Amino acid sequence: MLRSLLISLSKAGWMKRMVMGWGIARRVARRFVAGETLVDALDAVRALNQKGMSATLDQLGEDTTTPGEARATTTQIISILDAIHKSEIRANLSLKLTQIGLALDRDLCAENLRRILTHARELGIFVRVDMEDFGCLEPTLSLYEKMQAEGFNNVGMVIQSYLYRSEADVARLLESQTRIRLVKGAYKESDQVAFPKKADADAAFDRITALLLQASATAGAPIASPDGTWPPIPAIATHDERRVQFALDLAHRLDLPKERMEFQMLYGIRRNLQEALCEQGYPVRIYVPFGTQWYPYFMRRLAERPANLWFFLSSLVRR
Numbered sequence: 001m002l003r004s005l006l007i008s009l010s011k012a013g014w015m016k017r018m019v020m021g022w023g024i025a026r027r028v029a030r031r032f033v034a035g036e037t038l039v040d041a042l043d044a045v046r047a048l049n050q051k052g053m054s055a056t057l058d059q060l061g062e063d064t065t066t067p068g069e070a071r072a073t074t075t076q077i078i079s080i081l082d083a084i085h086k087s088e089i090r091a092n093l094s095l096k097l098t099q100i101g102l103a104l105d106r107d108l109c110a111e112n113l114r115r116i117l118t119h120a121r122e123l124g125i126f127v128r129v130d131m132e133d134f135g136c137l138e139p140t141l142s143l144y145e146k147m148q149a150e151g152f153n154n155v156g157m158v159i160q161s162y163l164y165r166s167e168a169d170v171a172r173l174l175e176s177q178t179r180i181r182l183v184k185g186a187y188k189e190s191d192q193v194a195f196p197k198k199a200d201a202d203a204a205f206d207r208i209t210a211l212l213l214q215a216s217a218t219a220g221a222p223i224a225s226p227d228g229t230w231p232p233i234p235a236i237a238t239h240d241e242r243r244v245q246f247a248l249d250l251a252h253r254l255d256l257p258k259e260r261m262e263f264q265m266l267y268g269i270r271r272n273l274q275e276a277l278c279e280q281g282y283p284v285r286i287y288v289p290f291g292t293q294w295y296p297y298f299m300r301r302l303a304e305r306p307a308n309l310w311f312f313l314s315s316l317v318r319r
């Protein structure tokens, strides 16, 4: 109930204007967001790299409203690729297709994605396409397949375990050795398409983890690159210790070398778990969001954990 309300509010313009006007909200959001500038984000990645973790940089922003804005965002994303390359950090890039025009014009979005992937390929950088709400799923998968057919192999997908169809999607994507980041899913979906109960999404997460690890155990599957830019096939993206333990136990049973899987977590969440896995020698990649458009991302993080909301509300009361 609370989760649904917060996710609905993440799309409400009036709430966005109000919350973004509060200095305290910006300060609380800093727990999850590396900063408002690319320089802030690069500093955060360097600190993670020093601890042995790699990163994926995400310039916050979604639901771009004009073609001009989508093209300008594409140009900014290309400059992030240049910054990753020049600064020699161990990082790749994540993006949302609605940033570059998915909801406006699919041809424009394809053109923008092609520009990004072409430049990323020249620099040897992998690009992860985040998954948004269910309405974006088909167009996102079809754009991915279009790029694959055009010869781009430096792009990967995200699969959300809360969707009924995800196991079938994974089985199909694995046929072409797609690099997949597995997440539980952060949006509000109807029970027509997604498990209403968290326990079912958790169980599906384990089943899909098994599909991914078994695929990775197959000879010839891509591994994590030593320079931190390329992930292996399975990126297990969760802060849930039981899901992590399931993956670790299965990897052990499959005798899977550590570089054939990767754990991913969000900036600022469960740092102890991030560091523990890294110390055990597993590739760990942290999703590092930055930029001024932090509002919807921040609201989804509040929705995931009521304690975050209470912390935010009590900070507001104390100010």
Ligand SMILES: Cc1cc2nc3c(=O)[nH]c(=O)nc-3n(C[C@H](O)[C@H](O)[C@H](O)COP(=O)(O)OP(=O)(O)OC[C@H]3O[C@@H](n4cnc5c(N)ncnc54)[C@H](O)[C@@H]3O)c2cc1C
Pocket: 129, 130, 131, 132, 158, 160, 183, 184, 185, 186, 187, 237, 238, 239, 240, 241, 264, 265, 266, 269, 270, 286, 287, 300, 301, 302, 304, 305, 308
């Ligand atoms: C690297 C990465 C990329 C992602 N990309 C996408 C994407 O493209 N599309 C998409 O729909 N979703 C994405 N997500 C979000 C994901 O779908 C979940 O909403 C989010 O990860 C919370 O689920 P969980 O697996 O951590 O499990 P949960 O069961 O929700 O949480 C497990 C434990 O993790 C901790 N935790 C979880 N969330 C928080 C929080 N916000 N604040 C503090 N502690 C917390 C708590 O200790 C909690 O008990 C991504 C997540 C990660 C880690």
